[in-house]
């Protein structure tokens with residue numbers, strides 16, 4: 394029995410470690426890089442902070458999980474093999490855990506791929522760090538959590554920059570009134586201008602063109618409008634939704650291929666009430682734990698239980714000294730309860746660290762997911 398985990402980010406690394414721990418199968422983790430990327434800190438990297446170097450091998454020592462560092466370029470669903478860019482022979486799997494994560498959505502608007510920077514992967518965030526000068530205007534496009542964290546981090550670490558957020562929706566729409574109020578106050582304190590309910594039509598070397606034709610000058614454009622998933626699952630013929638995320642059942646198993654599981658951003662997982670889980674580390678860890686448990690239950694002849702999962706909070710960093718913890722109902726809708734300021738920054742930092750702790754000590758995964 395060979396379990397192959399494709400993708401060594403938050404969800405894949407945890408799934409590999411748990412599958413290795415709870416089964417007698419041979420487990421192989423395939424990842425494009427030999428480093429673990431703390432994606433939830435990439436806005437810190439892009440604004441000039443140093444992130445810890447985290448070799449993947451360090452997480453796997455003594456775990457019995459083999460690591461292959463290579464890029465998967467195709468999956469043959471019939472032969473149950475994965476073709477790698479730098480290997481002659483494909484890798485065969487009996488069970489596949491698909492955890493390829495997501496990347497920036499740079500194709501939705503003309504010029505974004507050529508002129509905008511993304512924070513969605515380490516290379517993009519590092520390039521942005523090199524490009525951001527000590528003066529000039531940065532336009533952050535996208536008012537979701539990633540855009541908010543990026544704008545706040547840049548404005549706090551580089552006060553000489555003029556930071557502007559441009560977003561299609563209402564600013565802070567997913568937050569409670571109290572949450573939105575704190576966000577506005579913080580953005581005002583950091584000098585971040587917000588243009589909301591405007592659509593960007595084009596990105597150019599000198600800034601943005603809005604739907605009405607208005608030109609918004611910017612030296613740097615940061616693209617944070619959402620994530621896209623890799624196309625390998627769709628190309629392999631696995632059942633995927635309109636966004637290319639693998640459709641899975643309540644045990645995270647592919648609805649079209651029972652030997653395949655999907656976790657993290659690349660999976661279209663749902664709660665029992667049908668609600669689709671959002672792309673987040675907060676989803677990736679529990680989905681990885683759920684898939685590994687379901688898989689090892691099946692291998693041991695037990696009937697797996699469906700994923701039990703609810704959200705408790707959206708944790709937003711607003712630079713290093715401020716934050717916003719927006720507590721939510723089980724369906725992710727905001728309550729009026731929020732935590733703000735330094736305590737919120739500390740809370741968020743604790744959550745980010747505990748995600749890494751779960752990767753190192755998978756027995757603790759249940760506590761943080």
Ligand SMILES: Cc1cc2nc3c(=O)[nH]c(=O)nc-3n(C[C@H](O)[C@H](O)[C@H](O)COP(=O)(O)OP(=O)(O)OC[C@H]3O[C@@H](n4cnc5c(N)ncnc54)[C@H](O)[C@@H]3O)c2cc1C
Pocket residue numbers: 399400401402403404405423424425426430432433434435436463464465466492493494495512513514539542623656657658659672673674675676677708709
């Ligand atoms: C700036 C930023 C801030 C964020 N903040 C938060 C937050 O505060 N809270 C939160 O819950 N979420 C946050 N997120 C989202 C969170 O990072 C993702 O939801 C999470 O990383 C998803 O985990 P994953 O395991 O599915 O994918 P990833 O962590 O992206 O891992 C995917 C892995 O697959 C590898 N891979 C991809 N393609 C291939 C291939 N073809 N072959 C081999 N390997 C491949 C990649 O190298 C990577 O290691 C943030 C994201 C960003 C960018």
